[in-house]
Amino acid sequence: MALRLFDHPLSPYSQKVKIALREKGVAFEARLPTGLGSGAQNDGLGAASPRGEVPALVLETGEALFESTVLLEFIEERWPEPPLAPSTPLGRARARMIEEAMDTHYEAINWALGEIHHFGRSDGALRDQLLAGAEADLTRWYAWLEAQLGDAPWFGGEGFGWADAAVLPHLLGSEAFGLGPAPERPLGAYLARGRERPSVQAGREEIAALGTGGASLEAVRAALEAGLFKREYRDHRLEWMMRHGGLAVVQEGLDRGNIRFTEPFSADGILPGALP
Numbered sequence: 001m002a003l004r005l006f007d008h009p010l011s012p013y014s015q016k017v018k019i020a021l022r023e024k025g026v027a028f029e030a031r032l033p034t035g036l037g038s039g040a041q042n043d044g045l046g047a048a049s050p051r052g053e054v055p056a057l058v059l060e061t062g063e064a065l066f067e068s069t070v071l072l073e074f075i076e077e078r079w080p081e082p083p084l085a086p087s088t089p090l091g092r093a094r095a096r097m098i099e100e101a102m103d104t105h106y107e108a109i110n111w112a113l114g115e116i117h118h119f120g121r122s123d124g125a126l127r128d129q130l131l132a133g134a135e136a137d138l139t140r141w142y143a144w145l146e147a148q149l150g151d152a153p154w155f156g157g158e159g160f161g162w163a164d165a166a167v168l169p170h171l172l173g174s175e176a177f178g179l180g181p182a183p184e185r186p187l188g189a190y191l192a193r194g195r196e197r198p199s200v201q202a203g204r205e206e207i208a209a210l211g212t213g214g215a216s217l218e219a220v221r222a223a224l225e226a227g228l229f230k231r232e233y234r235d236h237r238l239e240w241m242m243r244h245g246g247l248a249v250v251q252e253g254l255d256r257g258n259i260r261f262t263e264p265f266s267a268d269g270i271l272p273g274a275l276p
Contacts, residue, residue: 003028004058006045008215009206012107012169013068014055019165020072022199024079030206032215050265053232069099072162084162091156098148098155099166106141108240109134110173115231115241117177118217119224121249133244138179146187153193160197168194172204230260 005021007014007030021028033045033054048056049066056066057074065071076085085092113134115121122130145167149155155163171191174180181187194200210216223229233241233250238261241249253259 003060005030006033006048006054006056006058008032008054009203009210010217011054012110012173013103015169015172015203016068016165017055017057017071017075018203019168019197019199020075020084020162022202023084023160023165023197024075024082026075026079051232051262069096069103072099072165076162084160084165086156086161092162094148095156095162095166098145098163101144102166102170104236106170108236109137109141110170110177111237112240112244112246113174113177113179115249119221119231121253122246126245126248130241130244130246130249135179137240138174142181142185142187146185149186149190153190160194164194165199168197168200169203172200224258227257230258232260232262234262 003021003026005014005017005028007018009015018028018030031044044058045054045056046052048058048064051066053066055068055071056064057071058064065074072084076083086095112130116127116130152158154160155167168191171180171187172195175191181191183189183192195204212218220229224231231253233253238250241247250259
């Protein structure tokens with residue numbers, strides 16, 4: 001049985017895990033869930049992740065793991081060469097600190113941009129307010145990231161590593177919304193370097209290949225409108241929306257039944273999931 005990764009190319013969490021596997025030369029089968037919501041149970045995602053979310057990794061033994069940070073840690077321990085984790089305790093702690101900041105605080109901004117641009121969650125003055133909040137927050141995060149990067153080519157120093165696998169998918173997501181770091185800034189130059197990594201290029205090609213098929217944004221939008229799919233508001237996403245005055249967005253989603261929160265895990269099924 002081949003190593004199988006339940007994946008959606010637009011998910012920054014999936015991208016992080018695929019970058020790690022590719023940097024280490026580990027072969028895997030990337031599998032798009034064939035169903036949205038409860039239909040995702042039919043292809044094995046429900047058994048692999050009780051959240052019904054990507055990424056989820058099914059090992060050669062049939063055992064399954066979910067949560068991108070857990071997967072990154074497993075990959076580093078199972079395939080230690082070439083290492084992605086820095087060699088010192090402080091370096092490893094800094095890499096995980098940066099990963100945590102990107103996966104929670106930063107990701108919420110791109111999530112909100114997706115809610116606005118892809119799923120039409122707001123319009124008029126509220127839309128303008130949320131977009132302005134996103135742009136202002138990104139400016140502050142870019143300053144923080146540049147301070148972490150310093151004069152080094154990568155967040156871990158001279159070599160590409162753990163923190164870079166975590167940072168680049170999120171920066172590329174912001175860039176796709178037209179709000180990436182300025183090319184003339186150190187973080188913009190960093191993004192240009194990262195974009196050239198074969199492990200990162202492969203993920204970008206997978207996004208381009210989505211087209212208008214069943215995993216495309218168009219298909220996800222249609223499933224959302226039909227009530228077959230719910231976007232999950234984890235705590236950091238809900239916090240960002242509330243902090244920027246988006247209570248009406250959350251309330252409307254609850255009224256329409258197309259957003260959800262994490263429920264206790266079930267042993268025999270999953271809740272309607274949020275793939276990207």
